[in-house]
């Protein structure tokens with residue numbers, strides 16, 4: 560399995576995942592034409608995408624979903640809340656698959672499981688995608704890390720998580736107080752400090768790659784997010800984890816790899 564962030568942040572979120580011979584788009588926050596062009600520039604036929612899976616209805620995640628689905632005949636998967644709040648019943652799409660929480664759904668060789676997350680949207684979810692014997696967790700747009708998410712991501716070899724804002728930059732910044740309160744709230748966005756806390760207390764032992772996504776251009780700086788996560792990885796004794804920051808305009812393929820298996824010693828061999 561491998562994945563490629565095509566866009567990250569308030570200007571539009573879309574990540575391409577390839578595994579088990581199938582392609583899936585997580586979110587469709589770029590324009591439909593732009594998404595098609597980015598896929599074609601990678602040699603991928605947009606019509607070959609097995610599904611667009613939506614985290615929630617906010618524009619920076621769903622803007623291009625309906626038009627892309629309609630033009631290229633690609634089904635869309637999302638929660639009932641996303642369907643209703645995103646108005647997908649009123650537009651032409653190739654088909655909608657209802658996401659039932661905790662129930663895996665297969666698209667070719669890739670399996671998708673939804674995990675509920677706290678955000679001010681109608682039915683927001685994180686995803687675990689599995690294929691080729693590995694899995695990745697993807698969570699953007701949520702206000703705090705809860706036990707459900709920690710447990711769902713524990714077995715994942717790759718974790719993509721939002722590191723939206725630096726608390727001091729947000730507090731001292733130009734946003735109106737009502738918006739600051741929304742972002743800071745339990746249903747808002749995750750800060751660099753929150754991600755550090757998650758690394759120290761929740762990151763699974765199998766995680767090999769951590770990608771920080773959905774960084775605010777106004778309230779964060781990539782180096783602040785990186786330093787905060789690096790410090791947390793060091794405190795946790797996990798400096799072997801590859802750390803990447805998702806670029807707003809996309810980045811190169813990242814492989815999802817399993818940790819090397821411990822060599823079987825004589826003790827273990829005797830068991831068989």
Ligand SMILES: [Zn+2]
Nearest residue numbers: 617619620700
């Ligand atoms: Zn967002």
Ligand SMILES: [Zn+2]
Nearest residue numbers: 617678680700
């Ligand atoms: Zn959102």
